[in-house]
Amino acid sequence: MSKRDPDLLLQSAPLLKQGLSVPTAMRDVLLALMPALFAGFWFFGLSAILVVAATILGAMATEWLFTPKQERAVALGDGSALLTGLLLGMTLPPALPLWMAWLGGVVAIGLGKTIWGGLGNNLFNPAIVGRAFLLGTFPIAMTTWHVAAGPDSFFQLHPSTLALPFMQSPPMDGMSAATPLGLMKFEQIDSPIFSLMFGNSSGSLGETSGVLLMVGGLYLLLRRALEWRIPLAIFISAGLFTLLLETIDPARFPGIHFTIFSGGMMLGAIYMATDPVTSPVTPKGAWIFGCGIGVLVVLIRNFGGLPEGILYAILLMNAATPLINRYTQPRVFGRSRS
Amino acid sequence: MAKTPESVYQEMLKGIWRDNPVFVQVLGMCPMLAVTNSAVNALAMGLATFFVLVGSSLLVSMMRKWIPKQVRISSYIIIIATFVTIIDYTLLALFPKIHKELGAFIPLITANCLILGRQEAFASRNSVRFAVMDAVGMAGGFLFALLALGGVREILGEGALFGVSLFGPNFEPWIIMILPPGGFLTLGLILLFFNWVTEKHKEAQMRLLQPAEERSS
Numbered sequence: 001m002s003k004r005d006p007d008l009l010l011q012s013a014p015l016l017k018q019g020l021s022v023p024t025a026m027r028d029v030l031l032a033l034m035p036a037l038f039a040g041f042w043f044f045g046l047s048a049i050l051v052v053a054a055t056i057l058g059a060m061a062t063e064w065l066f067t068p069k070q071e072r073a074v075a076l077g078d079g080s081a082l083l084t085g086l087l088l089g090m091t092l093p094p095a096l097p098l099w100m101a102w103l104g105g106v107v108a109i110g111l112g113k114t115i116w117g118g119l120g121n122n123l124f125n126p127a128i129v130g131r132a133f134l135l136g137t138f139p140i141a142m143t144t145w146h147v148a149a150g151p152d153s154f155f156q157l158h159p160s161t162l163a164l165p166f167m168q169s170p171p172m173d174g175m176s177a178a179t180p181l182g183l184m185k186f187e188q189i190d191s192p193i194f195s196l197m198f199g200n201s202s203g204s205l206g207e208t209s210g211v212l213l214m215v216g217g218l219y220l221l222l223r224r225a226l227e228w229r230i231p232l233a234i235f236i237s238a239g240l241f242t243l244l245l246e247t248i249d250p251a252r253f254p255g256i257h258f259t260i261f262s263g264g265m266m267l268g269a270i271y272m273a274t275d276p277v278t279s280p281v282t283p284k285g286a287w288i289f290g291c292g293i294g295v296l297v298v299l300i301r302n303f304g305g306l307p308e309g310i311l312y313a314i315l316l317m318n319a320a321t322p323l324i325n326r327y328t329q330p331r332v333f334g335r336s337r338s
Numbered sequence: 339m340a341k342t343p344e345s346v347y348q349e350m351l352k353g354i355w356r357d358n359p360v361f362v363q364v365l366g367m368c369p370m371l372a373v374t375n376s377a378v379n380a381l382a383m384g385l386a387t388f389f390v391l392v393g394s395s396l397l398v399s400m401m402r403k404w405i406p407k408q409v410r411i412s413s414y415i416i417i418i419a420t421f422v423t424i425i426d427y428t429l430l431a432l433f434p435k436i437h438k439e440l441g442a443f444i445p446l447i448t449a450n451c452l453i454l455g456r457q458e459a460f461a462s463r464n465s466v467r468f469a470v471m472d473a474v475g476m477a478g479g480f481l482f483a484l485l486a487l488g489g490v491r492e493i494l495g496e497g498a499l500f501g502v503s504l505f506g507p508n509f510e511p512w513i514i515m516i517l518p519p520g521g522f523l524t525l526g527l528i529l530l531f532f533n534w535v536t537e538k539h540k541e542a543q544m545r546l547l548q549p550a551e552e553r554s555s
Contacts, residue, residue: 097510111523114529166497169508260429 014335022119026079028225032216032323033058033086034092039212040205044146046095047161049155052089054098055130058105059085066114080119082168084108085269087127090206091264091311092134095146095158100138104130119139124318128311136313145179145202179203181263196261203263210261217270228281228323230270233290234297235260243293253302268310278318283323285328346471353475358451361532362485366452370484371521373443377500380488382436382482386429388442390421391453391477392470393459402462414457422448444555452480453517483528490524492517 023193041048063081064072075081092101108130117124118235135142179202200210235338238259245253259265271292273279280289291314300309359365369387374380394417398405405413426444429437437444447453456476461469493499496517497509514520 102509133514136517136519137512138510139513141510163510166505166510167508 005223012211022078024079025225025276029083029218030086032078032219033090033271035212035215036206036209037086037090039209040090040094043208044154044205047155047158048094050161051092051094051096051155051205052086053099054101054171055089055092055105055108055262056082056085058102059088059109059130060105061107062114066110066119067072075118078119079107079160081113084130087131088130090267091127091131091204091338093142093145093203094205095144095160096134096141097160097163099163100134100141103196104134107133113182120162120277122255122277123321124315125239125272125275128272128314128318131311143182144330145182147202179263179300179307180258180261196258204229204267207264207267210266213270217248217266220270226270226280227286228278229286230274230290230293231285234265234273234294237291237294238298239294240266241295245298245302259301263308269293269304270316273314273317280321280324280328282325282330285324288324288328289317289321292320341366346467348476350471350475351554353472353479354482355473355475355479356481357476358479358532359476360480361529363452363455364529365455366450366480367525368446369443369450370487371518371525373440374484374488374491374524375495375516375520376492377485377488378436379485381481382433382498383440383443384477384484386425386434386440387447387450387480388474388477389425390418390447391456391480392473393421393424394418394453395456395469395473396466398457398461399464399466405462410462411454411458414462418453418457419448452476453493487521487524487555490528491520495520 004300059081059145060076064077067075085108088104088108089101092104108126111133112124112126112129113119113122141160144160179207180196181203196208196210207213217231217283219230238244239256242253242256242259254262269290273290280286294312296313298308300312306312343412353359357363360367360370366387369383371384380484394414397417398414401417409497422445424436425447429440429444458472460472463473489499493504494512495514497503497505503509512520
């Protein structure tokens, strides 16, 4: 990335200044995430704050380490590493040991971004790479969930939070609880819609509050910083597919409200799938990309071994993005199609 | 051929670092990724390959004048397969547990492109002395690479090295490391490190050469 020199800025008309740059785009997304983040802190307490701090620290430290000295100020200043760390932190269970969270941040930036050549060159969303690595590496710690205790026990640290590096977390206290998705998958229990929407349920620390994530998405939409086709396509395709399954066997498959509001659906659809680097650039491509994710999520959730599928759905469609881009390339004006 | 006694050792050393079969030539990936989930397995596979490679290089080099060009590949394979059969039954008799863990990958040593590659590229064109030294170096490099990978994966995946626990019973295993993705990740990271070291080395050499060039020009 070169520095912009205002004296040397050569442009053709129109000369309206839109002011869209990497730092402003990142700042918009960071702002949009704040309501859901603070809701997560509110429900899950100090442990959640520390987990997010650890992922951000890991992400920033890795970015700093692998960036050439001259580019460090730009690379760290644009907020992309901060955003990756924050997004990763929001997908983690609130009582995850801090060293694992930190490692997730390191892997997210190291394997997800710098190894591909830095910002703009990665094929997969870095935050999801970090979470996929953690899920594969520490499957037990990554699926130990806690109840959303609310502010009463805000300062109560979960004992597993402070586990020593490389060491197992101490045995569980009596606070663990299955997520709505786990309840649905393994015991066929539906959760009340209210707790799904406002985040008063167990789950990843920034994923549970669907409504607040949507508020953030609305802000991004107003700022025109969101490729709205992708989340819309995800919700429509996942919703239609769920409707189809529900009409076939209502006892076995959950309803639409559950599909849309449970797990990482909201966070993934609005903030991760829409990452401009790893999603298609054409409008038609965005529709295909979103529909693919929606169908895959429902497939994995209902027929796969895991309760949640948004993570792998987005990764798979990330891999398909270059192909989608190639096949949806619009015709150059004035040329014949070929 | 002007090969001095020093160049015999050069032939051996090149396999361990400069032309390392795994890190530089990226050969023999199948056993490399499949059996390195623990250091013991890596060691067993490395030694088996060592035996097969050195033995077949010796034999191929001895018989290089009599093997007809048209059927050379099949001849090499028969020679290699003979040694593989020997090591297969030896392991089965002496270490049945390791034999069971390595499973199909022992017969598959026959198909290791590293071994066939050395016969075709080196043993069939050089005298016995050089062929054996080359085989020792290459097999040593392969063993080194297997051990590096197996060691890292066992330490992170099980908290142990050669079955000896390093971190105590509370260790949190990195499950991914003993699964196939861990093999790919570790190999990729080791390759990254290896290339980085080579690059640094080259840069340092260029810097040393720079003043000399300026003087001559």
